[in-house]
Amino acid sequence: xxxxxxxxxxxxxxxxxxxxxxxxxxxxxxxxxxxxxxxxxxxxxxxxxxxxxxxxxxxxxxxxxxxxxxxxxxxxxxxxxxxxxxxxxxxxxxxxxxxxxxxxxxxxxxxxxxxxxxxxxxxxxxxxxxxxxxxxxxxxxxxxxxxxxxxxxxxxxxxxxxxxxxxxxxxxxxxxxxxxxxxxxxxxxxxxxxxxxxxxxxxxxxxxxxxxxxxxxxxxxxxxxxxxxxxxxxxxxxxxxxxxxxxxxxxxxxxxxxxxxxxxxxxxxxxxxxxxxxxxxxxxxxxxxxxxxxxxxxxxxxxxxxxxxxxxxxxxxxxxxxxxxxxxxxxxxxxx
Amino acid sequence: xxxxxxxxxxxxxxxxxxxxxxxxxxxxxxxxxxxxxxxxxxxxxxxxxxxxxxxxxxxxxxxxxxxxxxxxxxxxxxxxxxxxxxxxxxxxxxxxxxxxxxxxxxxxxxxxxxxxxxxxxxxxxxxxxxxxxxxxxxxxxxxxxxxxxxxxxxxxxxxxxxxxxxxxxxxxxxxxxxxxxxxxxxxxxxxxxxxxxxxxxxxxxxxxxxxxxx
Numbered sequence: 001x002x003x004x005x006x007x008x009x010x011x012x013x014x015x016x017x018x019x020x021x022x023x024x025x026x027x028x029x030x031x032x033x034x035x036x037x038x039x040x041x042x043x044x045x046x047x048x049x050x051x052x053x054x055x056x057x058x059x060x061x062x063x064x065x066x067x068x069x070x071x072x073x074x075x076x077x078x079x080x081x082x083x084x085x086x087x088x089x090x091x092x093x094x095x096x097x098x099x100x101x102x103x104x105x106x107x108x109x110x111x112x113x114x115x116x117x118x119x120x121x122x123x124x125x126x127x128x129x130x131x132x133x134x135x136x137x138x139x140x141x142x143x144x145x146x147x148x149x150x151x152x153x154x155x156x157x158x159x160x161x162x163x164x165x166x167x168x169x170x171x172x173x174x175x176x177x178x179x180x181x182x183x184x185x186x187x188x189x190x191x192x193x194x195x196x197x198x199x200x201x202x203x204x205x206x207x208x209x210x211x212x213x214x215x216x217x218x219x220x221x222x223x224x225x226x227x228x229x230x231x232x233x234x235x236x237x238x239x240x241x242x243x244x245x246x247x248x249x250x251x252x253x254x255x256x257x258x259x260x261x262x263x264x265x266x267x268x269x270x271x272x273x274x275x276x277x278x279x280x281x282x283x284x285x286x287x288x289x290x291x292x293x294x295x296x297x298x299x300x301x302x303x304x305x306x307x308x309x310x311x312x313x314x315x316x317x318x319x320x321x322x323x324x325x326x327x328x329x330x331x332x333x334x335x336x
Numbered sequence: 337x338x339x340x341x342x343x344x345x346x347x348x349x350x351x352x353x354x355x356x357x358x359x360x361x362x363x364x365x366x367x368x369x370x371x372x373x374x375x376x377x378x379x380x381x382x383x384x385x386x387x388x389x390x391x392x393x394x395x396x397x398x399x400x401x402x403x404x405x406x407x408x409x410x411x412x413x414x415x416x417x418x419x420x421x422x423x424x425x426x427x428x429x430x431x432x433x434x435x436x437x438x439x440x441x442x443x444x445x446x447x448x449x450x451x452x453x454x455x456x457x458x459x460x461x462x463x464x465x466x467x468x469x470x471x472x473x474x475x476x477x478x479x480x481x482x483x484x485x486x487x488x489x490x491x492x493x494x495x496x497x498x499x500x501x502x503x504x505x506x507x508x509x510x511x512x513x514x515x516x517x518x519x520x521x522x523x524x525x526x527x528x529x530x531x532x533x534x535x536x537x538x539x540x541x542x543x544x545x546x547x548x549x550x
Binding site for chain 1: 398402403405406407409410411412414415416418419420421422450451452453454455456457458459460462463
């Protein structure tokens with residue numbers, strides 16, 4: 001299954017040129033308030049989504065909705081102009097948004113929440129579009145939601161149906177989510193084999209799995225580990241390392257990571273900092289992957305950059321909205 | 337309108353008993369008020385500490401939420417919050433403090449186990465959840481202290497009003513009644529003496545007249 005990477009990557013480079021320049025952030029840091037930040041953002045490629053959001057919402061929701069819609073339009077556009085193997089790989093990268101949205105629906109069904117409460121939790125950047133998500137979320141219970149999802153093209157529909165069936169007997173959301181997480185990574189690994197994905201991309205996905213396992217192990221520190229929490233398919237963070245990291249009680253004592261490329265994580269002071277370090281390492285991997293002008297890495301790297309841009313803008317917007325001191329904001333922004 | 341009381345000796349004795357009871361009551365109430373004021377000022381210190389802790393915890397919690405929404409995305413934070421069941425069960429015990437029923441609210445034991453899978457759950461969001469658990473505890477602590485403070489404050493006001501009523505109204509009223517009764521009784525005694533003196537004088541005059549005739 002071939003793909004016209006020359007054309008796809010040229011289009012993605014075009015999108016990349018629209019990413020906000022570092023100059024924008026330094027100017028935004030000096031913006032007098034949130035409205036001033038929105039005004040300067042209205043001069044950027046976010047103008048259309050901002051105008052739409054301003055017509056319906058107010059406050060921070062304007063920016064949050066605009067960023068969500070912009071990301072959605074961007075991913076749709078990439079999926080539309082990509083074909084063959086590239087299209088499959090991009091859809092695979094965006095599958096995590098489907099997982100994320102299905103989990104949001106499952107949580108809402110578990111807690112007996114209605115559709116209105118779920119809508120703010122949707123991030124429809126994957127294959128599942130908003131109307132489908134709303135239909136699934138309108139189901140009266142977990143089994144109904146799983147049934148409704150079966151009518152969609154989602155690769156996760158079968159996994160959700162099986163997990164929901166177990167849920168009806170044990171009412172255990174934790175187990176349901178773990179089943180979905182495991183199914184998601186199984187689908188990713190199976191798909192990579194099925195389409196005979198390039199080795200460089202497989203390595204990148206393995207690194208993402210390593211990062212996920214490391215993040216999970218760090219969150220588990222001081223509590224009991226479980227077999228279902230480890231995702232097979234990584235390269236450096238095997239089961240033994242995962243258990244050893246989870247068994248530690250502090251970040252500083254992670255000697256076991258010194259033999260891996262994640263050794264910098266041991267220097268982090270807290271979980272938030274550890275996540276920043278892991279994110280930076282993944283960004284570097286994506287950048288290396290993007291060195292091939294005729295590979296999927298250009299898209300993978302662009303999607304990471306786009307996510308980072310959204311995080312920076314959310315940080316700036318909240319900083320200006322709550323009048324956080326410039327120095328504090330600049331320090332936090334430095335981590336983005 | 338003042339109560340009409342029959343100026344009798346039994347009423348006088350009754351009023352004197354009432355007077356003793358009112359003075360003893362006022363004294364007891366004053367002691368209760370002083371004890372409540374002592375308790376009130378001790379609680380004020382605790383309450384100020386609780387408020388300070390709430391302000392600090394609140395700052396931390398909102399900053400962590402701010403960072404979670406920025407880093408993990410508002411949708412991710414909303415999504416994880418969907419799993420949490422709303423509402424909180426509080427244990428409330430009623431204490432008896434110098435006859436005042438004051439509630440003692442105990443902060444709940446939070447279930448720290450995650451209701452959702454930790455895989456791909458943002459660390460900043462989990463941190464914000466933990467900070468908000470601390471904020472809830474601080475909030476309950478403030479509510480508990482301030483409710484006790486308000487109850488005790490209300491009781492101090494009520495007791496002060498009772499002491500004032502006894503000292504300014506009841507005791508002077510009884511005192512006046514005692515004075516009135518005593519005055520009437522004294523007047524009656526004086527009148528009786530005068531009548532008796534007149535009778536005696538008349539009897540003596542009659543005896544004198546009888547002697548002269550004889």
